[in-house]
Amino acid sequence: MAALHVVVLLSLICICRSDDRLTPAKPLSAGDKLVSSNGVFSLGFFSPTNSTAGSYIGIWYNNIPKRTYVWVANRDKPITNGSPGKLVVTNNSDLVLSDSQGRTLWTTMNNFTTGATGTSAVLLDSGNLVIRSPNGTEIWQSFHYPTDTILPGMQLPLSTDDDLYTRLVAWRGPDDPATSNYSMGGDSSSDLQVVIWNGTRPYWRRAAWDGALVTALYQSSTGFIMTQTTVDIGGKFYLTFTVSAGSPSTRLILHYTGMFQFLAWNSTSSSWNVFIERPNPICDRYAYCGPFGYCDATETVPKCNCLSGYEPDGVNFSRGCRRKGELTCGGGDSFSTLSGMKTPDKFVYIRNRSFDQCEADCRNNCSCTAYAFSNMKNGSTSSDQSRCLIWLGKLVDTGKFRDGSGENLYLRLASSTGIYIFPYALMDCIV
Ligand SMILES: *[C@@H]1O[C@H](CO)[C@@H](O)[C@H](O)[C@H]1NC(C)=O
Ligand SMILES: *[C@@H]1O[C@H](CO)[C@@H](O)[C@H](O)[C@H]1NC(C)=O
Ligand SMILES: *[C@@H]1O[C@H](CO)[C@@H](O)[C@H](O)[C@H]1NC(C)=O
Ligand SMILES: *[C@@H]1O[C@H](CO)[C@@H](O)[C@H](O)[C@H]1NC(C)=O
Ligand SMILES: *[C@@H]1O[C@H](CO)[C@@H](O)[C@H](O)[C@H]1NC(C)=O
Numbered sequence: 431m432a433a434l435h436v437v438v439l440l441s442l443i444c445i446c447r448s449d450d451r452l453t454p455a456k457p458l459s460a461g462d463k464l465v466s467s468n469g470v471f472s473l474g475f476f477s478p479t480n481s482t483a484g485s486y487i488g489i490w491y492n493n494i495p496k497r498t499y500v501w502v503a504n505r506d507k508p509i510t511n512g513s514p515g516k517l518v519v520t521n522n523s524d525l526v527l528s529d530s531q532g533r534t535l536w537t538t539m540n541n542f543t544t545g546a547t548g549t550s551a552v553l554l555d556s557g558n559l560v561i562r563s564p565n566g567t568e569i570w571q572s573f574h575y576p577t578d579t580i581l582p583g584m585q586l587p588l589s590t591d592d593d594l595y596t597r598l599v600a601w602r603g604p605d606d607p608a609t610s611n612y613s614m615g616g617d618s619s620s621d622l623q624v625v626i627w628n629g630t631r632p633y634w635r636r637a638a639w640d641g642a643l644v645t646a647l648y649q650s651s652t653g654f655i656m657t658q659t660t661v662d663i664g665g666k667f668y669l670t671f672t673v674s675a676g677s678p679s680t681r682l683i684l685h686y687t688g689m690f691q692f693l694a695w696n697s698t699s700s701s702w703n704v705f706i707e708r709p710n711p712i713c714d715r716y717a718y719c720g721p722f723g724y725c726d727a728t729e730t731v732p733k734c735n736c737l738s739g740y741e742p743d744g745v746n747f748s749r750g751c752r753r754k755g756e757l758t759c760g761g762g763d764s765f766s767t768l769s770g771m772k773t774p775d776k777f778v779y780i781r782n783r784s785f786d787q788c789e790a791d792c793r794n795n796c797s798c799t800a801y802a803f804s805n806m807k808n809g810s811t812s813s814d815q816s817r818c819l820i821w822l823g824k825l826v827d828t829g830k831f832r833d834g835s836g837e838n839l840y841l842r843l844a845s846s847t848g849i850y851i852f853p854y855a856l857m858d859c860i861v
């Protein structure tokens with residue numbers, strides 16, 4: 431009778447305990463999974479192909495039939511030989527993944543030296559795996575160690591001096607979570623840009639942030655709104671996105687082909703719809719149109735053009751464009767306003783300047799070819815809200831947007847070229 435009571439009590443305890451968490455007493459073994467309390471995300475062991483080549487600890491959508499991983503712990507150290515692995519949260523507040531021989535394949539290394547009872551690892555409704563100390567403090571979270579995916583509410587630090595600075599790193603192939611040569615993150619030159627690299631070479635670049643709060647997207651068929659934004663918190667920049675309540679599952683990824691994609695789950699077609707993809711086909715790849723060339727997306731089919739005052743240097747744009755006349759670098763040079771532009775790479779970011787001071791900085795420096803100015807007051811919490819960019823020498827990876835986004839680029843013109851007839855935007859309408 432007493433024994434029966436114990437059994438009943440134990441099973442009650444098991445039913446009562448939510449299975450969204452691990453405790454030191456309850457490790458995760460092959461076949462087990464955690465499910466977030468809203469049922470949206472699962473964490474467990476998986477093998478990407480049905481081979482037994484290797485298995486991983488990952489987080490995926492629990493309720494989406496097409497298995498989709500948003501995070502992988504041991505991407506470069508799979509559990510091999512079909513060995514059953516074990517994921518444990520230790521009394522020292524670490525997660526440790528080990529194989530059947532007891533070898534550690536992955537661990538969080540929080541380096542707490544004094545153990546405490548009551549540590550847990552919880553899979554939250556957002557898809558974030560969090561280690562909590564007994565007093566509830568969050569010690570570690572998977573959102574700080576992304577794989578190739580940003581989920582709504584997650585913040586990717588773009589400032590390279592941020593302790594948590596990291597990059598998304600794409601999978602090596604559709605069934606291979608190992609780190610590939612494609613990565614995406616903040617650019618150390620200024621913290622204002624997001625870059626995709628292929629190894630060490632830039633493959634795509636998002637224009638320097640101009641303080642615009644959001645890039646919003648609205649899908650009328652589902653009534654779903656997505657806003658992608660860079661936020662400035664105390665002078666540090668983060669890339670993040672949010673979706674409206676009731677939206678389908680959405681994610682931002684660096685695809686194994688090197689493409690940056692926004693996807694939303696379409697339950698009708700039971701597939702992921704890609705609704706933003708970069709680089710755009712044709713001329714959006716980094717520096718595709720060469721120095722002083724730009725990718726003109728206002729054309730029916732985007733194509734390379736030369737900035738005003740420049741002409742193609744050769745038969746195609748592999749060498750970009752060359753200046754038609756020399757700059758005199760005296761009082762004679764003027765500036766042409768190009769609107770709706772993706773500003774070029776390789777700028778000098780000068781802080782604490784007014785618009786007029788920014789122009790003077792460019793005008794007074796003979797090697798300055800262009801400048802751009804933005805007042806970031808809407809998106810910035812730091813005291814200096816000006817953003818003066820000047821370019822010395824070549825202008826690379828410039829573009830003109832189709833949709834009216836982008837900003838003014840003030841391009842230095844030699845007074846002798848005499849081509850400054852219409853403001854650029856007007857020229858577009860006439861041609
Ligand atoms: C893997 O699974 C897919 C379907 O899930 C099946 O079509 C394929 O034949 C399997 N491959 C192997 C090697 O078992
Ligand atoms: C954690 O601490 C508790 C209580 O001190 C102990 O019973 C348990 O064995 C420890 N667990 C591990 C995995 O060390
Ligand atoms: C813990 O120690 C290891 C090895 O010294 C180090 O690489 C790691 O960054 C440390 N972790 C933290 C959170 O400081
Ligand atoms: C909570 O516990 C952690 C370590 O487990 C400790 O660093 C922190 O100071 C504690 N916080 C409070 C409010 O007690
Ligand atoms: C990734 O980069 C390494 C080192 O630069 C290179 O050896 C390798 O071929 C690259 N892999 C691919 C798939 O391009």
Ligand SMILES: *[C@@H]1O[C@H](CO)[C@@H](O)[C@H](O)[C@H]1NC(C)=O
Pocket residue numbers: 628629633687688
């Ligand atoms: C990335 O670089 C490799 C060489 O390292 C090249 O073979 C591959 O085509 C590049 N990828 C893209 C998308 O340009």
Ligand SMILES: *[C@@H]1O[C@H](CO)[C@@H](O)[C@H](O)[C@H]1NC(C)=O
Pocket residue numbers: 640641642643805808
């Ligand atoms: C800043 O906010 C004002 C009013 O709220 C708006 O008119 C303006 O377009 C915003 N500027 C930017 C750069 O977002």
Ligand SMILES: *[C@@H]1O[C@H](CO)[C@@H](O)[C@H](O)[C@H]1NC(C)=O
Pocket residue numbers: 649651652696697698699703
């Ligand atoms: C979802 O898929 C269906 C069927 O393919 C399609 O008709 C519908 O337009 C898609 N919805 C969205 C929002 O793309």
Ligand SMILES: *[C@@H]1O[C@H](CO)[C@@H](O)[C@H](O)[C@H]1NC(C)=O
Pocket residue numbers: 744745746747748
């Ligand atoms: C551009 O022209 C150069 C030399 O004239 C040639 O080597 C190169 O292949 C051309 N590139 C393209 C994309 O046509």
Ligand SMILES: *[C@@H]1O[C@H](CO)[C@@H](O)[C@H](O)[C@H]1NC(C)=O
Pocket residue numbers: 782814
């Ligand atoms: C910004 O410039 C103004 C004058 O132009 C100066 O008074 C102020 O101290 C500067 N602020 C910083 C943070 O450099």
Ligand SMILES: *[C@@H]1O[C@H](CO)[C@@H](O)[C@H](O)[C@H]1NC(C)=O
Pocket residue numbers: 778794795796797822
């Ligand atoms: C132009 O500006 C750059 C950056 O501020 C500076 O390094 C360079 O010395 C300046 N050149 C001249 C001629 O003033």
